Amino acid sequence: MPDLNMRNNLLLCELKDINHSFVLPNGNPVTVLKDINLSIFREEIVALLGPSGCGKSTLLRILTGLIHPTTGQVLYHGISLKDVNPGVSVVFQNFVLYPWMTVLENVEIVLKAKGISRNEIKQFADKALHDVGLTGYEEAYPRELSGGMKQRVGIARALVVEPEILCMDEPFSQVDALTAETLRAEVLDIWSCAEKNPTTVFMVSHDIKEVVYMADRIVIMGSNPGCIRSILQNPLPHPRDYRSAEFLSLVDRIHSIITSAIIPDEEITATPVTASTEFVLEPMPDASVNEIIGLLEVLNAHQGERDIFHLAIEIHKEFGHLINIAKAAELLDFVDTPKQKILLTELGKRFVESDTKDRKRLWKEQLYKLTIYNRILDMLKNAPKGRLERNHVEEELVLHLPQEDPLKMFNILTSWARYGELFAYSEDTGYITFE
C-alpha cells in the first residue's frame, strides 16, 4: 500500500458523509444509506459488495451524479459535484441500449453528444467496437444480439468517451456465465493499459468470486440502512486464479465478514408478547413461503446442514437473497444459522417430513409465536363486522417498522398467513377476515 502522501496525489473522487433517504408514498421517510465515507483513487478497481437492497446501486448513482444525496457531498478532483459527474461513464445492469439505433449508432450517439466532429466520431466508434470484438456487428440492432453481445456494446459505449472512472452496475449479472468470464478478463485488459482511460473502475456486484477476481479494494456493505461494514485490500497479483489457495482464503474471509454482519449469531427469534402497549414488531425478511420450504427441503437432503455460500452457488440464488430466506426460516425456528452454516432444527426436520396438512398446522403454530401476527389478530378481533381494512394494517406497520416499506411488508405478511390459514385477505375488497 502506497504511503498516505502518495495516495492523496492519486485521489480521484471522494464520497463525504453521504446520507440518503427517500419518502414513501405514505409520507414516511426510509433511510437507504447512512454515513458513507469512501475515497476512490487512481489506478484501482473498487468493488461494492453487499446483499440486494443494501443501497449499492444508489451509491453508484450518487457517485455518478444521477442522484443527489440527501446530505453529504461528492468531490471529484476536489470539487463538489453539482450535476452529472463529468469523469464517469456507466455500464448498466440491463444494458440500456436504445433499441431504435444500430450497434454503431448506439456508440456514435454518445460521441455526438460530446460535440465531436463527424470524422472523429466514425474513427473513435470503430475503434471502440473493435476493442470489444464487435467489428462486423455495426449494423445490427440490439434486439438481434444476445445478452453478452449487448453488454459488449454497453462497454464500448461507456469506453468510447474515455472516462476517468468506469462505473459498472452489476454488469455481468444478466449475461451467461461463460460470456461473463470473458468480459471480466477483457475489462481487466482494457483497464490495465496504463496510458489510457479509464484509470479506475468502480463496480457494484453481489458475486463474491467476481469481486475477488477483479477488485483491488472490496467495500462490503450491510443493509437496513445501507452502510459500509468493512473495506478489504486485495493484494493478489493479476491475473488471478480462481482455484489458488490465496484466492479461496480471501473468499472465505469475505464470507465470514458478511455472515457476521448480516446474520449475527445472537438469537433472533420472536420477541415474547407482552402486556405493555409498546410493541416491538419483527421485520419480515423478504422471502416467499415456497422459498422457505424449498430451503428446508434442500437442507434435509443434505443431512440438515449446509454452508450458506456454497448453497447459494448450488441453487443459483444470489447469496443476499438466500440470507433473507435463511433469516425468515430462522424467525420461524425452522433453522439455526451459526457462522456461515445453516442447520435444520428438530422442528424444521419435522416440518419437512410432514404432509401438507401437518405442515400447515406447524406453520400456523409458528406464526402464532410472532408478535406481528398476534397484533393483527387482535386488531381483527376488534374490527367491526370481523373485517380488517388493509390500510389499518399498513398504518400499524408504518408506526412500528418505520424502516420498512409497508406495502412489501404487507404482501409478505399476507402470503405467510395464507399458507398457514391464519386469516384470509381479499385483494378485491381490501379486507382481512378470519378464514
Place this chain on the structure above:
Amino acid sequence: MSNHVTKIFHKIWGGFAIPHKPIRFRWIDFLLVLGIAGLFYGFISVEKEWTGVWYPAVEIDLNPWNLPKYTFFSMVRGIIAYGLSLAFTLAYGYWAAKDKMAEKVLVPLLDILQSIPVLGFMPGLALTFVGLFHQSNIGLELTAIIMIFTGQVWNMTLSFYHSLCSVPTDMREAAKTFRFNWWQTSNWVEVPYAAIGLVWNSMMSMSGGWFFLMISEAFVLGHNDFRLPGLGSYMSIAVNQGNFPAMVYAIIAMIVMIVFLDIFLWRPVAVWSQKFKIEETGQQFATSSSFILNLLKKAGLLQYTEGIFIYLIDVIAGNPSFKKKVQVKNIRKIQFPFRIFVWTIYAAFIGLFGFGCWKLYHMLQILPLSSWGCLLWYGCLTLSRVLSAVAIGTLWTLPIGLAIGLSPKLSRILQPVIQIAASFPAPMLFIPIIIILKTAGIGLGYGSIALMLLGTQWYILFNVIAGAMSIPTDLKEASNLYKMNLCQKLKNLYIPAVFPFLITGWVTATGGAWNASIIAEYAVFRGHTLTTSGLGAIISHAAEKADFAMLTGAVLTMSAFVVVFNRLVWRSLYNTAQKRYTL
C-alpha cells in the same frame, strides 16, 4: 453521371454528408420528381384558391369531373390540419410532461377539450377568422382546417404525453450520464420511444378528422351560408339536392383518397416506425411490408436529401464551435428569460380563461332555468342512444373480433380492409341510410342509433382484435388440453382476456357516438329537416340558427355528460380490468 455529382458534393460538403455507398438513380427518382412537380402545381392552385376574392358560398359543380380537384383540396386541408396537430402534440405533450406545475392544468384540460364536440368550436372560429380575413378566403379555409384539427389532435396529444411519461428510468439515466442536452434527449430518446404510439394515433386521428369534413367545409351560421370547394361540400350539396349519383361519386372519391393516403403515407410510415419497437411489446400493426417504402428506400434522390439534411443538423446542433459558444453562456442566464417566458404563458392562460368564463357567464345568463332542465333531459335521451349503439356494436364486434384476432389468416386478410372501412367518414353514408330506414318505416329516433353505430363500431372491433391477438398461446393450448368447449373458453379465457381492451374500445366509441349524435339526430335532405329530440339535434339546430346561448349551453351539457360518464363509469371499470384481467 451520378459519380460525377457525388464528387462535386464531396467537394462542397467535405465528403462526410454523403452516405458511403455510391448512390444510383432509378426510375423511382423520376417518378418522385414528377410527384413533387405535381404536388407543387396542386399547391399553387390551392394558394390561388385561398387568396382568391372572398365569397361566402362557392358554387359547387356536381359534375364528377370536378371531383379530383375537390378531393385534392380536401386532402390538403386534412394534411395541413394534421401538420398542425403534430406540432401541437409535440409542444403540448412535451410541456405537460416536463413542467410539473403545468401538468396539473394541462392534462385535465386536454380531457375536457377532448369531450367538446367539434361543432362547439365552429361558430367562434368562423366568426373570428372570417372577421380577420374578410378580403380573402383564408379565414374560411382556416376555420375549416382548425375544425378538422380539433377532430384529430386530442388523442394524439394524450398518447404522446403518456409515452413521454413512461420512458424507462434507465434510458433517461443513460442519457444523463452521457450528457445529452434536452434537444438530444428528446430527439434520440423520448420521441423515438413515443414514435409507435404516435404513428398509430396519427392514423386514427386522420380518420377522425374526416368525420366532420362535410360540416367543416359547408356550414350554415345564422343567415350566413359558408361553403368551401371540397369533397365535403360536394357531398353536402349532393345531399341537399338529393342527387344520388353525385353522392355515390363523392363516396367513391372519399374511398380513393383514403386508400391513396393509406398506401402512400400511412403504410410506409407504419412499417418504418417498426424500427422503434421496444423488444418486449407485442405487435400493434398487421403491416409488415410496404411496397412504396421499399421503393423510396432505393430512391437516390432521397438519400441525397437525407445526407444534406444530416449535415445541416450537424452544423446546427453538433458543430463543436457552436456548442462551445452555448457552453460559455451562464446556464442561469439562459434559464432566467425562459422562466419569464413560461410565466407569461401562464399569465396569458389564466387571463384568457378568466375572460372566457366571464363571457360564458354573460352568454348563458339569457338561458332560463327551464332550458337547462330541458338540456339535461335531452342529454339523457342521447345518452341512452349512445349506450344502445355501443351495446349493439359490442354484440356483433365481440364474436367477429375474436374470430379475426384468433385466426392469423383472417386477421392478415381482413385487417387492411377494416382499417379502410374504419377511416371512411360515416356521416357521408348517413343520408342514404336515413332514406333506407325511412322507407322501412323507422324514424330518426331509432335510426340515429344505427347512424352512431356506423361511426363507432370500428373502435370496438379494433380493440377486440388487438385483445384477441394478445392472448398468450400457452393459455389457448391449456384450454384446448382441458377440452373446454367454446362456451367455457369464452367465459374463462377469451372474454376476461379481451376485457381491458374492450373498455378502451368503449371509451373511444362512446366519445365518437356523442360526436356523431350531432349529425345523426338532425339531418337536412332536399330542403326538409329531419330531426328527433336529443342533445345532438339541439346543438345542430342552435348552430344553424346562430343561437349562441343555446349552442354553448348544449355543448357544455354534452361535455359534462362525457366527462362525468368517463370519470364515474369508464375509469372505475378500467381500474377493475387493470387489476383483475391484465395478462
